Amino acid sequence: MIAYAVRRVLQFIPTIFGISLIMFLLLNVLPGNAALMAGGKQELDPQLIERMKKEWGLDKPLHIRYLIYMKDLVQGDLGVSFLRHEKVNTLIGPRIWPSFKLAVSAMLIALILGIPLGFYSALKQGSWLDTASMVVAVSGVSLPQFWLGLLLMLFFSAKLHLFPTSGYGNGSLMHLVLPSITLGVGYMALLARTTRAAALEILEEDYIRTARSKGLSELLINRKHVLKNTLVLILTTAGMQFGSLMGQTVIVEKLFSWPGIGSLLVDSIFQRDIPVIQGCILAIIVVFLVVNLTVDLLYSLIDPRIKYQ
Amino acid sequence: MEKSNMDDHGNLLDVQGLKTYFHTFDGIARAVDDVSFDLNKGETLGIVGESGSGKSVTALSIMRLIPEPLGKIVHGRVLLNGNDLLKIPMNDMRDIMGNRISMIFQEPMTSLNPLFTVGDQISEMVIRHMNLSKKESWNRSVEMLEKVQIPSPEKRAHDYPHQLSGGMRQRVMIAMALSCNPEILIADEPTTALDVTIQAQVIDLMMQLKDDFDASILMITHDLAVIAEIAQRVIVMYAGRIVEQGDVYTIFENPMHPYTRALLKSIPKLGNRSTSGREPLHVIKGVVPSLYHLPAGCSFYPRCSEAMDICRTDPIKMVALDPTHRVRCAHYATH
């Protein structure tokens, strides 16, 4: 099991490298663009462009730039923003906590509501509860998150004046409610569907039939055998689906003017501030990978088939 | 319910007219179509048949493990000490399952929950039926593992199913099934999925435990050799019906039904080749009929070498050749 853990952690590193390489190539493959675009489509003095290029190191060939980037990256330095002359780290730093808060609360909502919903739907397959929750679930997956956000804003904020419309509000709980719900609904729906499918599969298994033949009550069978097997089954998938949550954070942050990494990313895309873009994307992906890694390790702890190889 | 004595017929379990049908998109499959037999105390009764003959479904019906709404027991009684198991409330049935009737299944690989230890899976049953504390039930688990001859049972009890071999897993299943001293053990092809060498061990084990625990065994298999070795009486099933039943010697020495005869003929005999030279293996030509479209007359008709015309059209009734030997064949119909 330790071997498995070590192996997984080691896999982590080349994946990060691969991703950073791809991102770097993607964003920097068109030389000189940054300078022009950052200038905002104005006709800039060619000398000015040259100076900007030099300042940002864009005059060097691509592979040199990549090496410099990697050298800095390994030391944790994400480079310097084109536009704001600040280190990217400084820009990203204060935004980590708000993003984290938002993501975590959305995740909690999704886990606490989604998994039981899916689980009980499976147990009561065919009942109105099952049909109703699955309709809700597939709707949740089909909703454009930002539309949901707008609707929530409209009803709860404007009409009912329950929650503030947007903004961080210095971390107040009230400000957190609408964004987390908006963000959490999608993931919750996904989890509900995944859990239901997994539970249905488990219910067909031979060992459930054995449990029944032992005279155990349905309640015990569901709570003990079906539940544990279902949770183990969905663990890996849930981790992978978390990625959709990460992506959606960007949109929700922009919609609610939430001062997180996502909104910084969107802004820097408009500003063509490449180092910031790279930094934000890298940060988001790293988080996702870490979550996946944790899930994998957790899985190897919980599933005895992997634990005792 | 208390442990039963034999009812006035001397039977422990009495199955009468059992019919279990499955409703699928393709129609109604009559998996078990009017099956009646009884099981006496202390005996081993074998149920023999090909795949699709309905033998497993019969066992599952007795245990009320048929998945509804797909399958349904549409007719029949299963009497345990005079009480019809099919009519009692499910809660009462659960008191019986594992406690007075236990079942072991064909695939030990998938029949145990991979996420719980072997000891846990045995003790949860003991806790359910025998009201022991956690510690006591664990001790009982270890005790049972010892009875099924698993070495170092205290250690093995902490193992997970995937850490054990197929033969060991089946022993665990047996230990689990017998842990609450059931009167009846239903074994559904317990050795089919095991290596040949292990098969013999498991069969021996079962026989010994049967004596130790004073249980009756309902042995379901397609392996005639196993039946010959351990059963006192045997039931031959074909396409959901019993075609012949009687005690083992009679059936083997003097099979009456064409199907039984063909089955016995198809067993290759050791040493035959040296005495009578090379012969092609005897097979029963044709295939088992689809359970969705059972013929009106005898189900075996298309493949029967002794078929008569009335076999095709008239439903065949069970005929008793003597008190213990019954056949469902037009050749023996009483006039």
Next chain:
Amino acid sequence: MVGFCITLLVIFMAIFAPVLAPYHPVDDADLMVAEEAPSRAFWFGTDSQGRDILSRIIFGARISLLVGLVSQLLNSVIGIVLGLTAGFLGKWWDDLVMGLTNIMMSIPSLVFALAIMALLGPGLINVLLALGFTNWSYTCRITRSQVLSTRELNYVKAAEALGYGKIRIMFTQVLPNIIGPILVIATLGAAGAILIEAALSFLGLGTQPPTPSWGGMLATAREQLFSAPWISIFPGLAIFITVLGLNLSGDGLRDFLDPRTSRRQ
């Protein structure tokens, strides 16, 4: 079932848009009737430029369906090609493709799309391009595993030994088996693609005004959220229903293909 009906309806709407829409989505802009609530004249009301929302929504179907279709076509082609070559050629190419697939699966689709938009700049064509690369990895995996398992079949090994071209095996053995799952991936992928395009347009990175895309309509709707809520409600509803239809269709297709659920037993 329900999903298919909805999807067909949307397709119908897209194809016959010029006939169905009461007004022109872009040109019929009369500032005199800007931000009017739904009425007889304008069933869904008008937006801030005085354009009929209903017409814009009907035409918007074209954009969304275009997005869904083109993106999935691109993804499927890439996925199939990479999967086939990885399975047949093996060795370092296979490793490369697999590594790439793993990396792609580690990047959330939206983030990846954002990165590509950052590179290319805003606009519908760029969106199509970006979305064409978001979920090829699933198709690739399925194709590759099908290739590998097919090659293991004894009669295929025999065929290969006899010199039957790999291409022939590809077409006769591999492709028929993967069409089903790939269709499911494509349908569900289209749903996802439409959502991403809407999100991108909402951010301003996708379709640019005055193109009537549903996401784009929501982008400007934010300012008028409280004064003219219908501008926000209807486009989002359109997205929701379309995506719902696609998801239901995809689910239905998947259940249909799964031997366990399509026939009981």
